[in-house]
Amino acid sequence: MAIALSASNWHNYWQQECISVVNSVGKTEEIWQEKGLLGESLEKYIPLCHGLFLEISDSQMYENVVFYSEYKEQNYLDNIVINFVVSGNVKTIHHGVTDYVWETAGKNYIEFWDSRQETEYWTKCDRILKLRVGIEVDTLRAMSEDCLDTLPMELKHLVEGKKMLPCYRQGNNTMAMNHALSQIIKCPYQGCTRNFYLESKALELVSLWLAENTNNIDADVNLSLKKKDIEALNYAKEIINKNLQNPPSLQELSHKICLNEFKLKSGFKQLFGTTVFGYLHQQRMEYAQHLLRQNNLKVTDIAYLCGYSSLPSFSKAFKKYFGISPKGDRILF
The missing domain is CATH 2.60.120.10 (Jelly Rolls)
Incomplete structure (x- = not known):
């Protein structure tokens, strides 16, 4: 309520x-x-x-x-x-x-x-x-x-x-x-x-x-994508959001949404302004930041939940994205 x-x-x-x-x-x-x-x-x-x-x-x-x-x-x-x-x-x-x-x-x-x-x-x-x-x-x-x-x-x-x-x-x-x-x-x-x-x-x-x-893709460009393609690409986005820890490969994702890999990659970039991998990386980083600020989980556990097999690789990716280490972000907030 x-x-x-x-x-x-x-x-x-x-x-x-x-x-x-x-x-x-x-x-x-x-x-x-x-x-x-x-x-x-x-x-x-x-x-x-x-x-x-x-x-x-x-x-x-x-x-x-x-x-x-x-x-x-x-x-x-x-x-x-x-x-x-x-x-x-x-x-x-x-x-x-x-x-x-x-x-x-x-x-x-x-x-x-x-x-x-x-x-x-x-x-x-x-x-x-x-x-x-x-x-x-x-x-x-x-x-x-x-x-x-x-x-x-x-x-x-x-x-x-x-x-x-x-x-x-x-x-x-x-x-x-x-x-x-x-x-x-x-x-x-x-x-x-x-x-x-x-x-x-x-x-x-x-x-x-x-x-x-500046020089952003105009919304009219999306007319080159069919309605069913846009629906499939939005479904791909939803699949990524639900599988940050263990995301499907491009081939698997392509099969799930019934689009070939070329249309998946080019259509995703056209519709959302980033690559499939770029979107996955962005969502992982934002989810990691959310966990750092909302929960008492260990940084190692957060790295695992975000799909990283090692803490050093997670820390390096987080610092490159946000300009601060995961531990530093937690202290800041």
């Missing part, structure tokens, strides 16, 4: 405290802490130079919660915000834009619409950690004035000041994105060094996101 909340009664359940600090470049950072019977959360707003800012939200509910929000964005045409999910799973409806979508660890998304209505489903004891990097539209316009046609269509419309239709775009974090996210969250510096470091990492994340979304 979930507890239903709306924006109007949300604040009845929390005690809120805000701490403001002026950083070394004269900008005001804010830290919002909320605690109550339903859970706790921490929100950080870090303004940077050159039209950039970071937001880090870290929350956990003590009960299953359904939250309905309805509010009007005043500055959605002034800033582009890219959301990166570091941990946790939230099922969300963006009313009028999407059906149910899973905003889960390893995903990123952007969203644009001025009158927003959302319903979010939060699971008891699931830690939701998100990092958002924002860049002012004027800054992006100045940096891309000679290459506007290479921007994703949504950003191109914003930069050109055109009317924006409601939209939502979700993608997968790359290994490089996860590394940069980890570096921001555990930033070791203070003072002006910290500001330079965070600004460089914020720009890095924007660049990495643009690299994945």
Whole structure:
């Protein structure tokens, strides 16, 4: 049984405290802490130079919660915000834009619409950690004035000041994105060094996101895949998710979904933007991170559950993917 909340009664359940600090470049950072019977959360707003800012939200509910929000964005045409999910799973409806979508660890998304209505489903004891990097539209316009046609269509419309239709775009974090996210969250510096470091990492994340979304395969390309092929490929994805410890070979997977190996490999890359092996690796790493943060299993046992026969090979793969060792990730969280 979930507890239903709306924006109007949300604040009845929390005690809120805000701490403001002026950083070394004269900008005001804010830290919002909320605690109550339903859970706790921490929100950080870090303004940077050159039209950039970071937001880090870290929350956990003590009960299953359904939250309905309805509010009007005043500055959605002034800033582009890219959301990166570091941990946790939230099922969300963006009313009028999407059906149910899973905003889960390893995903990123952007969203644009001025009158927003959302319903979010939060699971008891699931830690939701998100990092958002924002860049002012004027800054992006100045940096891309000679290459506007290479921007994703949504950003191109914003930069050109055109009317924006409601939209939502979700993608997968790359290994490089996860590394940069980890570096921001555990930033070791203070003072002006910290500001330079965070600004460089914020720009890095924007660049990495643009690299994945610029010249992206248009949805119309999927028309070259037949409906039955798309269904088969989604079934292949489901089989991989259920068999991370002992996945089928390409030949076995091809046989299970009734597609030849060539169509499996090429269709999977076209539909999901990654190879079959790349997807398997991503899911193994995200599952490993989930186990490290949610359970008291030994790292050796987690390696085995994720399909690795030895701890060294698992540790090497995990560090390469997230930029931190499995033990270090567990200590961090």
